[in-house]
Amino acid sequence: MDPSSETLLDLHRRMVRIRHFEEAAGRLAEQNRLPGFLHLYVGEEAVAAGVCANLDDDDQISSTHRGHGHLVAKGGDYGGMMAELMGKATGYCGGKGGSMHICDLDLGMLGANGIVGGGVPIAVGAGFANKYRGSDRVSVVFFGDGASNIGAFHEAANMAAALSLPVLFVCENNEYGEFTPRDRTMAITDVVDRAAGYGMPGAIVDGMDVVAVWEAANEAVSRARRGEGPSFIEAKTYRFYNHHGVQTLGMKYRSDDELEQWKQRDPIELFEDRLASAGVLDADGAQAVHAAAQADIEAAIAFAEQSPLPDPDSLLVDVYTPTAYSGATP
Amino acid sequence: MSDAADSAVGPAVGIVANPLAGKDVRRLTSGATPVSDAVKIGAIRRAVVGAVEGGAERVLISGDRARLGQRALAGLEVPATVEVAELHGWHTGRDSQLAAAQFRDEGVGAVIALGGDGTQRDVATGWRGAPLVPLAVGTNNVFPFRIEATVAGFAAGAVASGHADAAEATSQAKIIDVAAEGGRRAEVALVDVCLVRGAFVGARAIWDLGSVSEIVAAIAEPDSVGLSAIAAAVAPVGRNEAGAVHVGLGCTARDARIVQSDRHIRAAVMPGSYSNIDIAHCEQLRFGQPVTLSGPGVLTLDGEREIVLGRGERAEVTVNPDGPHVIDVGAAVAAAQRRRYPFGPAVSGR
Numbered sequence: 001m002d003p004s005s006e007t008l009l010d011l012h013r014r015m016v017r018i019r020h021f022e023e024a025a026g027r028l029a030e031q032n033r034l035p036g037f038l039h040l041y042v043g044e045e046a047v048a049a050g051v052c053a054n055l056d057d058d059d060q061i062s063s064t065h066r067g068h069g070h071l072v073a074k075g076g077d078y079g080g081m082m083a084e085l086m087g088k089a090t091g092y093c094g095g096k097g098g099s100m101h102i103c104d105l106d107l108g109m110l111g112a113n114g115i116v117g118g119g120v121p122i123a124v125g126a127g128f129a130n131k132y133r134g135s136d137r138v139s140v141v142f143f144g145d146g147a148s149n150i151g152a153f154h155e156a157a158n159m160a161a162a163l164s165l166p167v168l169f170v171c172e173n174n175e176y177g178e179f180t181p182r183d184r185t186m187a188i189t190d191v192v193d194r195a196a197g198y199g200m201p202g203a204i205v206d207g208m209d210v211v212a213v214w215e216a217a218n219e220a221v222s223r224a225r226r227g228e229g230p231s232f233i234e235a236k237t238y239r240f241y242n243h244h245g246v247q248t249l250g251m252k253y254r255s256d257d258e259l260e261q262w263k264q265r266d267p268i269e270l271f272e273d274r275l276a277s278a279g280v281l282d283a284d285g286a287q288a289v290h291a292a293a294q295a296d297i298e299a300a301i302a303f304a305e306q307s308p309l310p311d312p313d314s315l316l317v318d319v320y321t322p323t324a325y326s327g328a329t330p
Numbered sequence: 331m332s333d334a335a336d337s338a339v340g341p342a343v344g345i346v347a348n349p350l351a352g353k354d355v356r357r358l359t360s361g362a363t364p365v366s367d368a369v370k371i372g373a374i375r376r377a378v379v380g381a382v383e384g385g386a387e388r389v390l391i392s393g394d395r396a397r398l399g400q401r402a403l404a405g406l407e408v409p410a411t412v413e414v415a416e417l418h419g420w421h422t423g424r425d426s427q428l429a430a431a432q433f434r435d436e437g438v439g440a441v442i443a444l445g446g447d448g449t450q451r452d453v454a455t456g457w458r459g460a461p462l463v464p465l466a467v468g469t470n471n472v473f474p475f476r477i478e479a480t481v482a483g484f485a486a487g488a489v490a491s492g493h494a495d496a497a498e499a500t501s502q503a504k505i506i507d508v509a510a511e512g513g514r515r516a517e518v519a520l521v522d523v524c525l526v527r528g529a530f531v532g533a534r535a536i537w538d539l540g541s542v543s544e545i546v547a548a549i550a551e552p553d554s555v556g557l558s559a560i561a562a563a564v565a566p567v568g569r570n571e572a573g574a575v576h577v578g579l580g581c582t583a584r585d586a587r588i589v590q591s592d593r594h595i596r597a598a599v600m601p602g603s604y605s606n607i608d609i610a611h612c613e614q615l616r617f618g619q620p621v622t623l624s625g626p627g628v629l630t631l632d633g634e635r636e637i638v639l640g641r642g643e644r645a646e647v648t649v650n651p652d653g654p655h656v657i658d659v660g661a662a663v664a665a666a667q668r669r670r671y672p673f674g675p676a677v678s679g680r
Contacts, residue, residue, distance in 0.1 A: 002528040002541075189396035192353060193366040202364065203355040203533075211532040212355075219358045219537075231358055236421075261419070277640060278529035 003214055007053060008280050011210050013289055014049035015268050018069040020293040021078060024301060025068065025085060025099075026246045033305075034085050036098045041069030043240035046267035047172050048073035050213025051140060051233075054221045060108040060126045060139040062119035064172075065100045066239070067112030070142055074107045078300035088307035094318060095310045110139075116177075117150030119143060120169075124156040127165035127230070138224040140168040146177025148191045154198075157230075161198040166224035168217065169195070169232040172207065178243045179253040195232035207235030208265045211274075238262035340387025340410075341491035343483070344433035344441045346426050346453055347374050349396035351445035351468040359537040361602030362469045367396055370444055373467055374402035377442050377483035382410040384487025384494075384666065390438060392429035393417035423452040430456030439490025440657060442482055447473050447556070447632040451520050454505060454654050458518070461489060461500060462654040469535075469601065470556040470633050472521045472549055473503075473569075477659050485662035493671040496655070499662035501570055504548040504617075505653030508629060510637055510645040519631040520654075522547040522558040523647050525623045531635040539605050545577045546621050548649045555598045556633050563595035564612050574615040574649035580608035621647045 003011070022042045028034045041048070044066075052061065052073035063070040071081060076092075084091030084102050092102050103111035110126060113119040123141035130137040147153055148171060160167045171191045175182050188194070195202030201223075205216045213235055220231035240263060275281040281289075352365025378389050389412045391399035399414035406412070418428045426449055433441055434457040441460045443453045446468015453460055463486045464474035475482070488494035506519040527541040536542065542557065549569045550561035561567075565575045580593070599605045615621065623629065625639025639645060 002530050002532070183397070188367055189349060190353060190367065192364075193368070196364045196366065201357045202353075203357045204350060204353045205355060205533055209532065211530040212534070215533040216355045216358060219355065223358065233358075274530060274638075277638065279641075280529075 003211065005280050007214070008211075008275060008278075011049050011053050011214060012268075012271060012275060012281060012286070014053060014073045015045040015210060015271065016289050017078075017293045017296075018045045018048060018072045019268055020290070020297045021068055021072050021081065024297045025082075026241065028301070030246055035087055036100075037065075037244045038085075038099055039066040039244050040239065040241045040246070041066050043262065043267070044172055044174065044207065044237045045069060046210035046213050046271070047170065047207050047235045047237055048142070050210045051142075051168070051170055051217040053214055054217045055108070055138065055140065057107055058135075058137050060110050060123065060137065062110045062123040062126070062139070062141045063112045064119060064142055064144060064147070065112065065114055065116070066144075067102060067142075068099065071102055071104060071107070071109050071112070074104070074109050076104055076107060076109065078296050079303040080104070082297075082300040082304040083307050086304045086307075087309065088304055089310045089314075090303070090307040094314065096318060117143060117147035117152045120147065120150075120153045121156040124160045124165060124167055127160060127167035128163065131163070131165055136166075136225050138166045138168060138221050140170055142170050142172060144177065145171060145173040145175065145182050145191050146180075146185065148194060149177075149185055157194070157198045157200070160230040161200045164227070164229035166227070167230040168220045168224060169200075169202075169230060170217070171232070171234045172237055173234050174237050174239050176243070176254065179251055181253070190234060192232055192234040200230045200232055202232030202234065204234045204236060207237030208262075208267045208270060210267060210271050341385055341487070342388040342390060342436065342438045343381040343386040343486045343490050344429070344438040345374055345377055345381075345389065345391045345399070346429050346441060346443045346445070346449065347392060347394065347398045348423070348426055348445035348449040348452070348468070349394045349398055351449050354469065354535050355533040356469050356535045356537065356600060359535070360600040362600070365467055367398060367401075370398050370467055371402045373444050373465065373479040374398060375406060376479040377444070377465070377486075378402065378406065378412055379408060380480040380483025380485075381442070381487035381490075382408040384484035385491025385671070386410055386487035387491075389413070390415055390433060390436065392426060394425055395421050423448065426452035427456035430454075430460060433457065434460065440486035442479075442486045443474070444479070445474070446471050447521050448634050450474055450654075451518065451632050454518050454520055458505065458654070459502075459652065460654045461496065461657060463657045463659060464654075472551070472554045472556055472558055473632070475659060481663060482659050484666075485657050485659040488662050488666040488671065489657050493669060494662040494665035498665045500655045500657050502651060503569065503653035503656045504574070505650055506546065506548050506574075507648050507650055508631065508637070508645055510629075510639065511643050515637055517631055517636065519548075521549045521554075521556065521632045522561070522630075523623075524557050524630040525627045526630055526635065528628050528635070529626060529638060531628060531638065534634040534636075536630055536633060536635065537600060539599055539607065542579055543627070544579065544623055546574060546615070546623075546647045546649065547577070548574045550575055555601055557599060557630070559597040559599055560595065560607050563597045563607075564609055565614065572617060572651065576613045576615050576621050578610040578612070580610040615649055617651050618648055623647060
């Protein structure tokens with residue numbers, strides 16, 4: 001049942017690369033070197049890494065306003081991401097999308113999404129296309145506990161199950177919708193309870209244990225590829241920073257004790273302890289992975305800062321498609 | 331809670347409900363039934379009614395993050411004191427362990443545990459000899475009973491209050507003690523302890539049978555589902571029989587192509603899934619007879635990966651007769667009825 005050593009090291013590398021990107025982005029935001037809102041994924045790395053390590057470049061994901069981690073885990077390029085966050089022409093979306101609309105279609109990353117729950121029908125649509133074309137691609141939607149209260153989630157979940165689409169629903173339940181605790185907005189504790197209502201199997205996993213997430217996602221992705229339809233995974237997780245940015249804005253909506261309790265289960269530290277015990281990666285080896293990620297992020301920041309802003313002449317580029325509709329089916 | 335302890339005068343029943351029972355990865359790997367909060371809340375509510383009907387004057391419910399207890403009690407009026415214990419805040423099986431220990435310290439006369447084998451183990455970890463009505467609300471349910479919560483509650487209330495004689499209605503379960511080397515971790519199990527390949531607990535449940543190498547089963551009954559079903563197919567041992575069984579596995583396969591042989595058996599190792607298993611060796615165990623399981627590998631307790639053993643690390647496993655005092659629901663109800671409870675002459679409570 002254990003992943004191979006190669007997979008274990010891959011999981012570790014993906015998590016570390018997410019952490020270094022997010023920590024760097026947080027520092028830049030605090031220094032006012034990044035425009036716009038910034039929703040950091042620190043603390044939730046095991047979810048994106050554990051799921052995306054089961055996917056190929058052809059498989060698709062759709063993401064959330066907290067989407068950097070998903071793109072990094074899917075193999076996203078630090079330079080293009082950092083330039084996009086800074087609004088530079090060399091960014092993934094030419095600098096016009098920013099943090100909440102970053103995408104990379106070559107990697108199957110269908111986009112972060114500023115609309116809560118907006119990514120769910122997009123992934124289900126991709127799942128419909130995959131089934132219609134007879135491909136074995138799988139689409140994954142990451143969404144939060146709050147998004148599961150949105151109508152789009154319910155319609156898309158129903159459609160995915162009714163049409164038996166190859167879609168994996170991954171709910172990152174971090175217990176808070178922005179600043180509101182889950183129990184103020186839902187009469188259930190476990191979002192997975194909703195899966196049964198749509199007729200799809202669902203399971204809870206420890207979202208701070210990357211091996212647990214990987215194992216569950218491995219099963220769910222295999223089910224989808226075999227044509228057995230959608231699955232639902234609820235990962236119990238927690239964000240270590242604020243809803244957006246790093247500081248708490250002075251709004252006391254989570255207790256220090258609660259935050260500290262979750263930090264005791266830092267997914268990267270937990271995994272590094274286990275990797276060392278298992279003889280897969282020692283402390284020096286782990287440090288080398290961190291150092292490589294840090295060097296990459298510094299290069300990406302330099303690249304982004306030296307990159308030009310979008311040319312004003314490009315204002316309407318990517319707003320309307322230049323291609324006339326031909327009526328042809330793909 | 332301390333105030334409540336001071337006022338603990340009448341017969342009391344404790345209820346442990348595991349919010350995570352019936353929700354793990356086995357919903358994806360096999361046809362295991364999802365168990366929603368709504369199912370548990372309903373069962374708690376009915377168990378409370380039954381416990382009070384059976385004679386409990388006080389009912390304590392374990393606290394949990396899902397607030398199952400509070401939600402079960404909403405609008406419920408019963409002629410007894412019903413309280414939800416404080417939330418211990420671990421959000422793991424440790425919550426159930428601490429609740430069981432708290433119930434023991436507060437003089438609870440019977441515990442109702444809602445969950446699968448894992449939840450029952452948590453109760454036994456917190457209170458080894460608990461007077462227990464184990465109620466099946468989980469995935470693998472070898473140890474607990476599939477019985478309606480109303481009468482399960484009644485049985486617990488009747489035993490706690492003395493309206494049913496505990497000696498007539500209870501039998502002491504076996505318990506498996508697991509001591510990992512160096513006293514690093516001491517744990518218990520109620521059904522089986524297995525050694526599986528690997529170095530991670532991961533999603534905890536077991537669905538890759540090829541990774542299982544050894545099984546020590548205290549309960550291995552022909553109608554069991556789970557790893558103990560393998561032992562049951564080789565050398566069954568009932569829950570009320572002395573001793574246990576130790577089985578070593580050879581190769582395994584989920585398909586049916588393995589040739590017929592004395593060494594091969596077929597068993598329901600997960601709900602909704604039969605597997606062929608190649609048996610390497612088998613021995614009967616007496617109470618107290620140790621079995622040593624050696625790493626590298628992971629020890630499963632009642633079907634969940636729990637303890638990682640490094641290369642060369644060992645764990646000693648023994649099956650003992652001093653587990654929870656399991657209350658037979660039918661026997662307890664019958665015992666109370668023989669005394670014409672609630673209409674007969676008053677019976678002195680404990």
